[in-house]
Amino acid sequence: MTPTVFLTRALPDPVMKEIRRHFRLRYNREDRPLSKKEILRGLRNAEGLISMLSDPIDREIIHAASRLRIVANYAVGYNNIDLIAARERGIFVTNTPGVLTETTADLTWALILAAARRLPEGERLARSGKWTGWAPTQLLGGDVFGKTLGIIGMGRIGQAVARRAIGFQMRVVYHNRHRLPARDEKRLRLSFLPLPDLLRESDFVSLHLPLTKESRHLIDRKALRRMKPTAFLINTARGPIVDEKALIDALHQKKIAGAGLDVFEEEPSLPRALRERDEAVLLPHLGSASLETRIRMGRIVLENLVAALTGKKPPNMVN
Numbered sequence: 334m335t336p337t338v339f340l341t342r343a344l345p346d347p348v349m350k351e352i353r354r355h356f357r358l359r360y361n362r363e364d365r366p367l368s369k370k371e372i373l374r375g376l377r378n379a380e381g382l383i384s385m386l387s388d389p390i391d392r393e394i395i396h397a398a399s400r401l402r403i404v405a406n407y408a409v410g411y412n413n414i415d416l417i418a419a420r421e422r423g424i425f426v427t428n429t430p431g432v433l434t435e436t437t438a439d440l441t442w443a444l445i446l447a448a449a450r451r452l453p454e455g456e457r458l459a460r461s462g463k464w465t466g467w468a469p470t471q472l473l474g475g476d477v478f479g480k481t482l483g484i485i486g487m488g489r490i491g492q493a494v495a496r497r498a499i500g501f502q503m504r505v506v507y508h509n510r511h512r513l514p515a516r517d518e519k520r521l522r523l524s525f526l527p528l529p530d531l532l533r534e535s536d537f538v539s540l541h542l543p544l545t546k547e548s549r550h551l552i553d554r555k556a557l558r559r560m561k562p563t564a565f566l567i568n569t570a571r572g573p574i575v576d577e578k579a580l581i582d583a584l585h586q587k588k589i590a591g592a593g594l595d596v597f598e599e600e601p602s603l604p605r606a607l608r609e610r611d612e613a614v615l616l617p618h619l620g621s622a623s624l625e626t627r628i629r630m631g632r633i634v635l636e637n638l639v640a641a642l643t644g645k646k647p648p649n650m651v652n
């Protein structure tokens with residue numbers, strides 16, 4: 334019998350078509366996240382689940398879904414899933430690595446440039462009808478070219494961000510759990526630094542590490558105090574890696590110059606104190622949001638489902 338797959342949010346059309354060719358597809362037809370009750374209901378008799386990073390797939394859901402064999406997360410991050418509970422039940426958990434690397438690196442750069450050069454403020458002024466013309470002191474930002482970029486987390490996305498920095502003739506320093514082999518450091522023109530030194534020396538600090546117990550609030554008050562008052566914090570990884578209250582205070586007290594944020598501690602709710610700060614450029618978690626990439630992510634999800642539901646090991650298992 335054709336296995337049933339439950340999908341919590343509609344994916345781009347070409348992906349929906351491909352999934353339907355392989356499975357009986359049950360999905361959320363409304364453009365909103367589902368409640369836990371709705372996920373539980375959707376999972377009845379389902380062998381496969383396609384979850385989003387915004388769906389907390391916790392122990393209760395995993396234990397209630399008696400026929401479930403795979404949770405295929407439509408994201409590279411998988412901190413939304415209780416991996417231990419899934420392992421206990423022999424359920425595969427998979428992610429979508431590789432295919433969103435370049436797209437997320439592009440967006441990181443969009444934030445670096447937007448924050449440093451005050452693009453959202455400029456855009457608002459140009460649209461406002463209140464622009465009085467060019468002025469020598471209008472909306473002065475900071476240069477990006479030739480500055481120091483500090484990358485925390487040197488996996489695929491961190492490296493793609495570093496590659497782009499070569500074009501801006503930047504000095505790139507990084508911190509990672511494991512140091513890269515010397516040939517990779519040379520190819521990417523990277524220097525390894527202990528975290529406190531990276532924070533002290535960087536003009537842009539960009540986060541590219543997964544959210545884990547160890548990385549939660551890695552950027553706390555103390556870390557922010559170490560940064561230069563002219564520096565920018567960029568986060569396209571996961572919101573809780575930054576202590577958001579501490580960041581708001583740091584922006585307010587001008588301990589750092591600004592921030593470019595694509596992710597937040599309690600998505601989709603953003604504290605008013607953050608929304609009100611002009612020196613923070615805020616995006617609604619768009620890291621992987623290009624059509625090509627979202628289609629590629631869907632294909633990876635499908636490969637994992639097909640493997641798991643035909644008795645094979647899925648290629649992108651994370652548990």
Ligand code: DGY
Pocket residue numbers: 386407408409410411433570618619620621622
């Ligand atoms: C991911 O895949 O983890 C990204 O955050 C999606 O944008």
